[in-house]
Amino acid sequence: MLACLALFVIAPSHGWWLPPGMSTHSEDVDFLFYIILYITGFFFILTEAILIVFMFKYAGHPGPAKAAPSTGPNIFQKMFPFLRDQHHVEMAWTVVPAAILLYIAFAQVPAWLRIKDRSKTPTFGGKQVPIQLEVSARQFEWRVRYPSSERLEKWMKNEGKEDFKSFGVFHNGQPKYKQMDDVPAVNEIHLWKGQTILVHLNTLDVIHSFNIPFMRVKQDALPGKTIPVWFTPTHANTRFDDKKQRWVDGINMETGKEDRKFYRWEIACAELCGWGHHRMIGRIYVHETQSDFFKWLKQTEIENLSHGKASK
Amino acid sequence: MSSSQPHAAEVHAHPEMGFVRKYIFSTDHKIIGIQFLFSTLIFLVIGGTLAMLVRAQLGWPHAELPIIGNWFLDSNGGRMTETFYNMLFSMHASVMIFFVIIPMLVGAFGNFTIPLMIGAKDMAFPKLNMLSYWFMWPAFTLILISFFVEGGAPAAGWTSYPTLASAGMPAGEGLQSPAAPNSGHGQIFWLLSLLFVGISSMMGSINYITTIINLRAPGMTLYRMPMTTWAMFITAILQAFALPVLTVALLLQSLDKLIGTTFFLPPRGLEFGNWHTGPGGGQPLLWQHLFWFYSHPAVYIMILPAMGMVSDIISTFARRPLFGYKAMILSIAGIAGLGFIVWGHHMFQSGMDPRLGTGFMIATIMIALPSAVKVFNWLGTIWLGNIQYTTAMLFALAFVSLFIIGGLSGIFMAATPVDIYIHDTYFIVAHLHYVLFASSLMGIFAGIYYWYPKMFGRMMNETLGKIHFFFTFIAGNCVFFPMHILGTAGLRRRIPDITNTVFEAPLIPLNQFISISAFILGIVQIVFIINFFYSLFKGPVAGRNPWHSNTLEWTTTSPAPHGNFETTPVVYRWPYEYGYFDANEDSKPQTKKGEPGDTSQGHH
Numbered sequence: 055m056l057a058c059l060a061l062f063v064i065a066p067s068h069g070w071w072l073p074p075g076m077s078t079h080s081e082d083v084d085f086l087f088y089i090i091l092y093i094t095g096f097f098f099i100l101t102e103a104i105l106i107v108f109m110f111k112y113a114g115h116p117g118p119a120k121a122a123p124s125t126g127p128n129i130f131q132k133m134f135p136f137l138r139d140q141h142h143v144e145m146a147w148t149v150v151p152a153a154i155l156l157y158i159a160f161a162q163v164p165a166w167l168r169i170k171d172r173s174k175t176p177t178f179g180g181k182q183v184p185i186q187l188e189v190s191a192r193q194f195e196w197r198v199r200y201p202s203s204e205r206l207e208k209w210m211k212n213e214g215k216e217d218f219k220s221f222g223v224f225h226n227g228q229p230k231y232k233q234m235d236d237v238p239a240v241n242e243i244h245l246w247k248g249q250t251i252l253v254h255l256n257t258l259d260v261i262h263s264f265n266i267p268f269m270r271v272k273q274d275a276l277p278g279k280t281i282p283v284w285f286t287p288t289h290a291n292t293r294f295d296d297k298k299q300r301w302v303d304g305i306n307m308e309t310g311k312e313d314r315k316f317y318r319w320e321i322a323c324a325e326l327c328g329w330g331h332h333r334m335i336g337r338i339y340v341h342e343t344q345s346d347f348f349k350w351l352k353q354t355e356i357e358n359l360s361h362g363k364a365s366k
Numbered sequence: 367m368s369s370s371q372p373h374a375a376e377v378h379a380h381p382e383m384g385f386v387r388k389y390i391f392s393t394d395h396k397i398i399g400i401q402f403l404f405s406t407l408i409f410l411v412i413g414g415t416l417a418m419l420v421r422a423q424l425g426w427p428h429a430e431l432p433i434i435g436n437w438f439l440d441s442n443g444g445r446m447t448e449t450f451y452n453m454l455f456s457m458h459a460s461v462m463i464f465f466v467i468i469p470m471l472v473g474a475f476g477n478f479t480i481p482l483m484i485g486a487k488d489m490a491f492p493k494l495n496m497l498s499y500w501f502m503w504p505a506f507t508l509i510l511i512s513f514f515v516e517g518g519a520p521a522a523g524w525t526s527y528p529t530l531a532s533a534g535m536p537a538g539e540g541l542q543s544p545a546a547p548n549s550g551h552g553q554i555f556w557l558l559s560l561l562f563v564g565i566s567s568m569m570g571s572i573n574y575i576t577t578i579i580n581l582r583a584p585g586m587t588l589y590r591m592p593m594t595t596w597a598m599f600i601t602a603i604l605q606a607f608a609l610p611v612l613t614v615a616l617l618l619q620s621l622d623k624l625i626g627t628t629f630f631l632p633p634r635g636l637e638f639g640n641w642h643t644g645p646g647g648g649q650p651l652l653w654q655h656l657f658w659f660y661s662h663p664a665v666y667i668m669i670l671p672a673m674g675m676v677s678d679i680i681s682t683f684a685r686r687p688l689f690g691y692k693a694m695i696l697s698i699a700g701i702a703g704l705g706f707i708v709w710g711h712h713m714f715q716s717g718m719d720p721r722l723g724t725g726f727m728i729a730t731i732m733i734a735l736p737s738a739v740k741v742f743n744w745l746g747t748i749w750l751g752n753i754q755y756t757t758a759m760l761f762a763l764a765f766v767s768l769f770i771i772g773g774l775s776g777i778f779m780a781a782t783p784v785d786i787y788i789h790d791t792y793f794i795v796a797h798l799h800y801v802l803f804a805s806s807l808m809g810i811f812a813g814i815y816y817w818y819p820k821m822f823g824r825m826m827n828e829t830l831g832k833i834h835f836f837f838t839f840i841a842g843n844c845v846f847f848p849m850h851i852l853g854t855a856g857l858r859r860r861i862p863d864i865t866n867t868v869f870e871a872p873l874i875p876l877n878q879f880i881s882i883s884a885f886i887l888g889i890v891q892i893v894f895i896i897n898f899f900y901s902l903f904k905g906p907v908a909g910r911n912p913w914h915s916n917t918l919e920w921t922t923t924s925p926a927p928h929g930n931f932e933t934t935p936v937v938y939r940w941p942y943e944y945g946y947f948d949a950n951e952d953s954k955p956q957t958k959k960g961e962p963g964d965t966s967q968g969h970h
Binding site: 069109152170260261325 | 448521529546637684703731732851856
């Protein structure tokens with residue numbers, strides 16, 4: 055038991071712990087995680103300590119006891135006169151945990167609904183216009199479809215509501231309108247710091263799970279359904295590398311230094327999807343500014359056109 | 367049938383029955399229980415071996431596999447293929463759940479203890495009981511054959527989620543699966559095998575319910591039944607209500623695979639590369655609902671009997687009355703009842719409506735309450751006790767201490783927002799192994815050490831038992847406790863190679879530590895096997911009641927004769943009258959008549 059506790063102390067110093075949260079969801083999730091960790095940690099120590107103390111204190115010798123154990127009022131009964139018989143003890147240790155459990159149960163409802171409730175899906179004309187994209191999972195990659203930079207720029211100015219539907223409206227699980235100038239990408243999702251992103255998640259073959267540990271995002275992609283997922287990154291990790299002539303992630307943009315351990319944010323499929331499940335990995339590129347993002351998007355559009363692979 | 371001959375062996379060898387009727391196609395519940403025990407112990411070895419292979423891959427993902435590497439992984443340079451790995455953990459889970467824990471707890475211990483503990487001659491339907499064992503044999507055969515069919519044993523996880531498991535070719539174009547090579551023939555064998563397990567369990571549970579309701583000895587009121595029997599009773603009810611749903615799900619998936627129905631195929635169909643399945647008319651989420659509607663109660667089927675057994679063992683060896691007998695019964699019933707409305711907590715991230723998740727979450731959190739009450743009651747039982755540290759007692763106390771961990775870690779994943787992060791990580795793996803390995807299996811070991819004398823008439827070796835216990839306890843914790851940390855760091859479950867992502871790769875040292883502990887854990891079980899078989903022939907002969915226990919099975923000979931009791935026992939008191947009565951007596955068996963001034967009889 056002591057070893058178990060020691061492990062909890064050692065582990066975080068080795069980086070074997072919750073990765074730092076990088077989205078607005080992480081506050082909710084981590085807060086609840088720690089609350090529950092403290093509550094359960096307390097009861098873990100309490101019950102195991104009682105068990106071990108009793109195991110030593112009441113260790114018997116072979117054969118019947120020599121004398122009856124003294125059953126006068128013990129220390130607990132002196133402290134809490136209420137606990138005078140078995141029935142009252144049962145009552146006490148039912149009601150107290152019940153209250154704690156009910157607290158845990160109801161404390162988390164708002165956070166859950168903030169993250170997942172579909173009526174809270176960020177939409178066009180809301181407080182913050184989300185950028186929208188479609189992620190289609192398949193064995194074993196994440197296929198991403200962006201609107202063209204032209205349309206996206208209009209949305210950001212709260213214009214072009216009709217076009218918005220090509221991502222917002224689905225029919226039979228398929229996007230109702232696909233447009234010729236949509237921008238496809240594979241295994242990379244780009245956005246910028248502080249910008250809410252709304253992912254329309256679907257899958258072509260089996261169940262996959264859209265899992266970004268650093269963003270505290272996880273949602274299964276279900277065949278035949280399109281499920282909205284949204285989050286807002288609070289940090290950036292991408293800049294243009296002049297030497298390599300491409301955008302690189304894994305950069306702590308506050309210090310400007312490379313820090314792959316905490317600043318490479320992977321989309322790691324979390325639902326068994328076949329033999330290649332473990333390497334179904336995409337990446338999140340969070341640009342520092344909106345203009346950086348559009349630079350990337352326009353560049354990708356041009357590359358796609360020159361390679362003749364405009365969206366199908 | 368019963369005679370009053372004093373020598374166990376002679377009573378046992380009833381002259382009218384040949385070897386086959388007595389030991390193979392036996393209708394005697396004790397023999398059937400022992401048959402279940404032996405069969406499941408063999409499958410425990412198989413499941414354990416699969417786990418060792420899983421750990422070998424996880425600790426050293428790029429290394430060649432020793433011994434068996436060259437044997438049948440030759441094409442991959444002796445290294446494990448991803449498909450092979452997926453097959454290993456899928457079959458490890460399937461074998462352990464459907465062929466070890468459930469048939470061991472319910473089949474072996476349920477069969478053996480129920481009639482003996484309630485004072486009945488046998489089960490209500492002895493022939494049905496025999497059938498329930500023999501229906502396991504097609505299941506055993508099919509699951510073992512699945513390893514050798516084209517494509518290999520299933521590799522879609524023990525949950526067999528569509529459409530990975532269910533996607534098939536159009537009817538008439540073969541049974542291969544476009545989703546995974548193992549989801550073809552192997553999956554069909556898996557489905558059929560589980561159907562037989564289900565039929566077997568159903569026969570068993572009907573039998574248990576009927577027996578407990580109808581065949582109790584005179585004076586054995588419901589509130590004088592030992593906790594083991596209560597737990598088996600409630601478990602049987604759980605099984606009877608939940609199993610039909612699994613059977614339906616298995617049939618639907620079989621139909622999808624065999625004749626091309628589309629229960630789990632969505633309307634727009636699926637695309638595998640350039641190949642399209644064509645439209646379907648179903649919904650993959652349907653499987654998850656049906657599957658978990660059974661498989662969540664199944665989790666309680668796998669723990670409640672162990673809780674019952676542990677309650678009896680702790681009370682016996684602490685020489686104290688069970689604390690809060692009625693609260694213990696109520697909490698088992700509470701767990702079972704709530705167990706039916708919490709299946710959705712396996713599906714928080716599945717795409718089920720999140721508002722529905724809230725309801726499941728509250729029910730799930732509240733299930734911690736009866737579990738907590740049980741733990742407090744066990745602690746209350748050993749309080750002021752005169753604890754006898756037999757191996758059975760050590761395993762029972764280990765059950766309590768490890769169930770605390772398994773129960774508390776469950777609260778994390780019951781909390782929906784936290785579950786977003788830890789779902790499908792090693793945190794879940796840690797939790798489920800703390801409940802199923804560290805709790806259920808410890809309960810099973812406690813039960814084996816406790817009832818072994820009654821089963822075979824001989825005692826197991828206590829020294830070997832204690833060696834087995836200490837290594838199992840320590841190595842078990844070394845295996846499963848660090849998995850909480852792995853999960854907290856975000857390590858996904860069901861991946862053969864953790865070095866593919868930046869956030870998982872640093873966890874390799876911890877994984878190697880776990881693997882080494884797991885190998886020790888596996889090797890130590892040899893001590894148990896040696897002890898088990900050695901004691902079978904050479905163990906000291908046990909008397910009727912080696913543990914000075916109160917329940918009815920200890921009033922008859924060890925092993926009990928055909929028909930169980932020389933004369934029908936009459937019950938005068940509840941089973942937990944332990945404690946100091948006078949200098950020579952610290953227990954009052956249930957059959958002991960009350961004396962003047964004895965106020966305790968019928969107290970409960």
